[in-house]
Amino acid sequence: MSKNLDIINQHESAVRSYVRSFPKVFTKAKKHKMWDENGKEYIDFFSGAGALNYGHNDDHMQEKLVEYVTSDGITHSLDMASTAKATFLEKFQDIILKPRDLDYKVMFPGPTGTNTVESALKLARKVTGRTDIISFTGGFHGMTIGSLSVTGNSMKRKGAGIPLQNTVTMAYDNYVDHDTLVYLERFLEDNGSGVAIPAAMIVETVQGEGGINAARFEWLKKVEELCRRWGILLIIDDVQAGIGRTGTFFSFEAAGIKPDIVCLSKSLSGYGLPLAVTLIKPELDIWKPGEHNGTFRGNNHAFVTATAALDYWKDGSFEKEIHKKSQIIYQFLEQIVADYPEIKGEVRGRGFMVGIASEVEGFAEKVAARCFESGLIMETAGPNDEVFKLFPALNIPIEDLQKGLTIIEQSVKDLVK
Numbered sequence: 001m002s003k004n005l006d007i008i009n010q011h012e013s014a015v016r017s018y019v020r021s022f023p024k025v026f027t028k029a030k031k032h033k034m035w036d037e038n039g040k041e042y043i044d045f046f047s048g049a050g051a052l053n054y055g056h057n058d059d060h061m062q063e064k065l066v067e068y069v070t071s072d073g074i075t076h077s078l079d080m081a082s083t084a085k086a087t088f089l090e091k092f093q094d095i096i097l098k099p100r101d102l103d104y105k106v107m108f109p110g111p112t113g114t115n116t117v118e119s120a121l122k123l124a125r126k127v128t129g130r131t132d133i134i135s136f137t138g139g140f141h142g143m144t145i146g147s148l149s150v151t152g153n154s155m156k157r158k159g160a161g162i163p164l165q166n167t168v169t170m171a172y173d174n175y176v177d178h179d180t181l182v183y184l185e186r187f188l189e190d191n192g193s194g195v196a197i198p199a200a201m202i203v204e205t206v207q208g209e210g211g212i213n214a215a216r217f218e219w220l221k222k223v224e225e226l227c228r229r230w231g232i233l234l235i236i237d238d239v240q241a242g243i244g245r246t247g248t249f250f251s252f253e254a255a256g257i258k259p260d261i262v263c264l265s266k267s268l269s270g271y272g273l274p275l276a277v278t279l280i281k282p283e284l285d286i287w288k289p290g291e292h293n294g295t296f297r298g299n300n301h302a303f304v305t306a307t308a309a310l311d312y313w314k315d316g317s318f319e320k321e322i323h324k325k326s327q328i329i330y331q332f333l334e335q336i337v338a339d340y341p342e343i344k345g346e347v348r349g350r351g352f353m354v355g356i357a358s359e360v361e362g363f364a365e366k367v368a369a370r371c372f373e374s375g376l377i378m379e380t381a382g383p384n385d386e387v388f389k390l391f392p393a394l395n396i397p398i399e400d401l402q403k404g405l406t407i408i409e410q411s412v413k414d415l416v417k
């Protein structure tokens with residue numbers, strides 16, 4: 001038993017979870033690999049739950065960060081003006097927003113995904129003067145009272161102890177044989193239904209924690225249409241599906257929709273540093289100074305690495321690389337599902353946001369545990385942890401991608417024996 005793991009088990013509160021799934025102490029990480037304190041090497045198909053889409057300690061970002069730190073660049077400046085912030089904002093406009101014909105103001109809501117969601121919900125209420133938020137079954141948006149109240153997972157909601165209010169949870173796409181949006185429209189048309197016109201709808205285009213559920217583009221378009229018809233603000237939570245994970249910088253680009261508010265965090269800094277932005281249509285920029293602030297809004301180290309990360313998106317070649325490699329993943333996984341019918345598996349996802357759902361109870365967790373023993377880090381998702389979730393770094397070399405996939409296949413094989 002490791003002394004460091006003993007210390008963690010003894011002193012850290014019981015709320016820890018990944019320590020249980022990956023019971024090793026890690027010391028080092030580079031690109032798509034991690035090492036534990038015994039020097040064992042792992043391929044990382046977890047990527048910090050989507051916070052490390054470019055892998056660990058990317059050379060280009062590291063170089064820029066070291067240069068900045070050793071020249072005494074400002075670390076913390078609240079939301080004062082800094083060169084690191086200005087450079088990030090300019091490059092974000094030039095490389096990301098303008099080429100996509102997107103007109104958003106950038107707000108720094110606080111350092112985490114939860115902060116951006118919370119700011120989006122709060123702003124939507126202020127702008128519309130309405131209270132309710134429509135969210136979807138299987139959605140995950142954060143752990144605070146507001147973000148948890150739009151999270152469609154009863155186990156997570158139990159953490160709040162008491163029921164959470166002012167939200168209506170509707171069925172997400174794909175998982176019902178009726179059209180939830182038709183119901184919603186009926187409710188809104190019928191004043192007596194008890195469903196008031198909401199301030200906003202909050203949607204993930206592909207649900208991460210909910211089990212890699214990818215909404216169809218037509219469904220997302222219908223969500224947008226419904227929002228426009230009723231003056232409801234459309235919030236896309238791209239905290240997990242964004243920054244290239246589904247194959248494009250924003251996950252909603254491919255669906256051809258333009259949300260009113262976009263939540264980004266996780267891989268935005270590119271380096272695992274906490275950074276979040278809430279993108280808002282310019283006309284929504286109504287908060288006065290002080291109506292939404294926070295001590296850790298805008299970490300300059302995170303701005304430096306986030307700026308360097310944007311270089312990946314300069315010329316469209318990265319999208320092509322992601323697409324090519326994701327084809328390899330889907331082919332491989334479809335083959336596993338076909339070769340091992342006992343696992344009753346279904347391949348799910350979009351781009352590099354991929355999973356296999358297994359109807360066999362507890363199977364996904366067993367696969368993840370077996371893979372970990374064999375040097376592959378992978379987590380599970382879904383309300384009953386029924387999906388094993390593949391989140392390799394987007395820039396992983398094909399050879400190591402295939403190595404990781406082979407470990408999965410071997411683990412499945414060993415377990416069905």
Ligand code: PMP
Pocket residue numbers: 049112113114115117140141142143204208209237238239240241265266
């Ligand atoms: N939204 C989505 C879609 C997420 O996946 C997460 C985190 N898993 C969050 C919000 C919350 O982000 P954070 O953990 O950084 O607060």
